[in-house]
Amino acid sequence: MEWLLEYAERYRSIIRSGPFFQSLARAERPSDLKWIHQLLHQSREFTQALCMRYSLCRDKNYQSIFAEHAFEEADHPDQLVAWMSKHGFLEGTEAGGVPATQETINNLAFCWRSAVREPHDMQVVTLNVLSEGVALDFYTATIPVLDRMGILSGRYWKVHREVDAEHLRLGLDRCGEVASDSRTGQHYQRTLWHAACLYHQMLSSWVGETAEPLLALWNDNVSQRVVMPLSRRATICQG
Numbered sequence: 001m002e003w004l005l006e007y008a009e010r011y012r013s014i015i016r017s018g019p020f021f022q023s024l025a026r027a028e029r030p031s032d033l034k035w036i037h038q039l040l041h042q043s044r045e046f047t048q049a050l051c052m053r054y055s056l057c058r059d060k061n062y063q064s065i066f067a068e069h070a071f072e073e074a075d076h077p078d079q080l081v082a083w084m085s086k087h088g089f090l091e092g093t094e095a096g097g098v099p100a101t102q103e104t105i106n107n108l109a110f111c112w113r114s115a116v117r118e119p120h121d122m123q124v125v126t127l128n129v130l131s132e133g134v135a136l137d138f139y140t141a142t143i144p145v146l147d148r149m150g151i152l153s154g155r156y157w158k159v160h161r162e163v164d165a166e167h168l169r170l171g172l173d174r175c176g177e178v179a180s181d182s183r184t185g186q187h188y189q190r191t192l193w194h195a196a197c198l199y200h201q202m203l204s205s206w207v208g209e210t211a212e213p214l215l216a217l218w219n220d221n222v223s224q225r226v227v228m229p230l231s232r233r234a235t236i237c238q239g
Contacts, residue, residue, distance in 0.1 A: 121175040
């Protein structure tokens with residue numbers, strides 16, 4: 001389903017031009033990376049959702065790929081905590097001590113719901129195609145910044161660059177060929193859009209911005225276009 005990957009890439013390109021990535025490009029020192037605490041919330045609960053997905057799966061068509069994904073992500077939160085401790089991000093606080101933004105909570109709730117309630121093919125759309133695609137963009141952009149600051153160390157960051165490109169396609173072949181204009185294809189498109197909006201809003205909240213939902217890409221008479229989302233400055237409290 002190359003069309004689904006293409007749609008995901010188009011949403012991801014909008015997210016990459018949004019507030020988070022603009023702020024990341026301007027970062028000069030570790031103190032500019034306060035969003036690291038939000039990343040820990042995301043890393044912990046996304047990994048837990050993947051483990052839950054595997055534990056609930058009884059479909060042999062998906063069991064092995066869900067197990068592979070969960071296993072390869074299982075120690076990432078601990079790796080991140082070790083990195084944060086080494087570079088001073090936990091001075092004066094404990095891991096997870098900074099509250100998650102509401103947008104982070106919303107995104108994680110969507111991931112949990114997908115893992116627990118959605119059909120397996122829909123889980124692939126949400127937790128692999130879109131989630132891991134955004135993760136690939138995030139780590140690809142962040143790693144050079146950390147390297148420039150002299151704080152790129154350990155396995156956490158580099159391992160994502162190695163596996164996220166694989167994870168975003170993981171399980172897609174199990175879904176079969178679905179036409180974009182079929183009932184199932186339209187369901188995929190709406191789920192992809194919903195996930196993209198939540199990731200865009202979550203990442204924007206990490207740098208103090210409130211982002212409007214993205215306009216949908218699906219082919220219907222209502223909308224066949226992409227419009228850049230508006231962002232407005234917001235004040236958030238991170239403890």
